[in-house]
Amino acid sequence: MxxxxxxxxxxxxxxxxxxxxxxxxxxxxxxxxxxxxxxxxxxxxxxxxxxxxxxxxxxxxxxxxxxxxxxxxxxxxxxxxxxxxxxxxxxxxxxxxxxxxxxxxxxxxxxxxxxxxxxxxxxxxxxxxxxxxxxxxxxxxxxxxxxxxxxxxxxSKHRRLESQSTVMVVDDSVTVRKVTSRFLERQGYKVAVAKDGVDAIEILQETIPDLILLDIEMPRMDGFEVAIQIRHNKRLQHIPIIMITSRTGEKHRERALEIGVNDYMGKPFQENELLNKIQTLLGEEVSLTHEG
Missing domain, CATH: 2.30.30.40 (SH3 Domains)
Structure with a gap:
């Protein structure tokens, strides 16, 4: 018994x-x-x-x-x-x-x-x-x-990601993470990936990326909540955030900008447009590297 x-x-x-x-x-x-x-x-x-x-x-x-x-x-x-x-x-x-x-x-x-x-x-x-x-x-x-x-x-594995020009990709779609990561790596960036908002917040305890690409609709913690937490954290609040989402309505865009997101893009994104925005926010020269 x-x-x-x-x-x-x-x-x-x-x-x-x-x-x-x-x-x-x-x-x-x-x-x-x-x-x-x-x-x-x-x-x-x-x-x-x-x-x-x-x-x-x-x-x-x-x-x-x-x-x-x-x-x-x-x-x-x-x-x-x-x-x-x-x-x-x-x-x-x-x-x-x-x-x-x-x-x-x-x-x-x-x-x-x-x-x-x-x-x-x-x-x-x-x-x-x-x-x-x-x-x-x-x-x-x-x-x-x-x-x-x-x-x-x-x-220490997370800490090795910390370097110049590291971009964090936060998206619950495996496909989006893979496609975006490969594109960024071809442009010479180091990439950190997070499968949702909670995962992103945990990684941010060890890694401070130079820029974050952030989805809105994710399980456990959505992109708005992640952006709010980042903007209210002294150690992280300086990080530029580009929100990339299928929610392209003006209401969502306005909310994102009110929170302090630096830029807002719809899905699917154009690679050259995204790269221009990233390089502008990071103060880099704008150039697109094509895969040979």
């Missing part, structure tokens, strides 16, 4: 996980700027409530993605789970959201392919039939330093 356990549902990026209540001492909320500064520093612990805690960010442990700098600009505090730990060390796990109050889950053992994953103890079937992983917080935190090194090496 499957075991039953009381758990808390949390969100990390766009995924949800269950945490057994027996592992949780309590949940506190902390200013995002304080957390961001701590993650950027070399400090071993973060002090709050008159105690020092070793804090880790769940999404960074699981996927290598650090706390989004743009979250710091919001007024919303972030949830930090204080973990029950018999070793005497104060440890805590930051998540993006407490997504569900106390729930009762039916614990099912993991299949053999997941049995070697440290920090994942079991799984549960949700009401809609989806599978939610159940975390083992002690094992997860013990494994965090190793995973952090892996994440750092992944981040």
């Amino acid at each position: 499957p075991l039953q356990s009381d758990a808390l549902v949390v969100r990390a990026a766009d995924r949800y996980y269950a945490i057994p209540l027996v592992q949780i001492e309590r949940v506190v909320r902390i200013n995002p700027e304080k957390l961001y500064d701590y993650y950027q520093s070399n400090d071993a612990t973060l002090n709050f409530e008159d105690n020092d805690y070793r804090v880790r960010y769940l999404n960074e442990i699981l996927s290598g993605n650090k706390l989004n700098e743009l979250v710091v600009n919001t007024n919303t505090s972030l949830p930090v789970i204080i973990i029950k730990n018999r070793t005497g060390q104060n440890i805590a796990l930051q998540v993006d959201q407490i997504a569900g109050s106390r729930i009762e889950v039916v614990v099912k053992p993991l299949g053999q392919q997941f049995s070697n994953l440290s920090g994942i103890s079991a799984a549960t079937i949700m009401g809609d039939g989806s599978v939610m992983l159940i975390l083992d917080l002690i094992a997860l935190m013990r494994n965090a330093p190793v995973l952090k090194e892996v994440a750092s090496s992944t981040g």
Whole structure:
């Protein structure tokens, strides 16, 4: 007979996980700027409530993605789970959201392919039939330093994209990304690609391109939201943005320009027109290189 356990549902990026209540001492909320500064520093612990805690960010442990700098600009505090730990060390796990109050889950053992994953103890079937992983917080935190090194090496790959004349292409269409990237590479540009707005914001934590080509209609976060976040971020707000979209109506164009987009083009774009706009915004000489 499957075991039953009381758990808390949390969100990390766009995924949800269950945490057994027996592992949780309590949940506190902390200013995002304080957390961001701590993650950027070399400090071993973060002090709050008159105690020092070793804090880790769940999404960074699981996927290598650090706390989004743009979250710091919001007024919303972030949830930090204080973990029950018999070793005497104060440890805590930051998540993006407490997504569900106390729930009762039916614990099912993991299949053999997941049995070697440290920090994942079991799984549960949700009401809609989806599978939610159940975390083992002690094992997860013990494994965090190793995973952090892996994440750092992944981040260095993004940083290698940073150079003169890097153009970021943000579009949910694989075809548009490929066609646009090949065209730009033929003109001598380095290209960074993002499959949607959320992906773009994550890449912008590691890479500052010289210019962004931005679609409007995308899942998870549309182009307007991306442009707003960029224009309200001191580190990114200088980047020129050309919005390229099938939404060619005056209403959308006006909204884009109000946000601070530098130029606006309809799809499908003319290559020479796009290149002229890019080179104008980057202060380069206008020339079109044709493939031989």
